[in-house]
Amino acid sequence: MTQNPAVDEIEITPQLVDWLLWNLPAFKEQLGNMESLSSTSVVVLTHRRIGHGSAVERFAIERATITMVLDAVERAVRYLHPECKRVYRMKYIAGYRNSQIARRLFISRRTLQRRLDTIREAVAQELRKVPPRILHDMLAHF
Secondary structure, three states: OOOOHHHHOOOOOHHHHHHHHHHHHHHHHHHHHHHHHOOOOOOOOOOOOOOOOOHHHHHHHHHHHHHHHHHHHHHHHHOOOHHHHHHHHHHHHOOOOHHHHHHHHOOOHHHHHHHHHHHHHHHHHHHOOOOHHHHHHHHHHO
């Protein structure tokens, strides 16, 4: 079986991290909807891609994929410095613009940019621990 280089080498860019952080609530909602649809836990160990296998396998793989990526993002956020957590909540949860965040926190835009870079790098580090195929399958699904 040949490896797909596009799957093995996913570049985790600041834009990808931003996209994941902005869409985190939607992913959580989808996962919650999936949980309400399943009455039991199903563990499937397979190397198949989403779209192959039985409906139960596809469902379990999709749920595990979303869970693994969400866990990585949440782990990164959990260990952020409190000042970065505040910026994270204001930017990605409350939806404030950078100028609003800087003004409300009494920090310069440069300081804000450094904190945003710290957040993005922390998330990127955790995402690099996720197997590339998992990340690829989640991104292909959305």
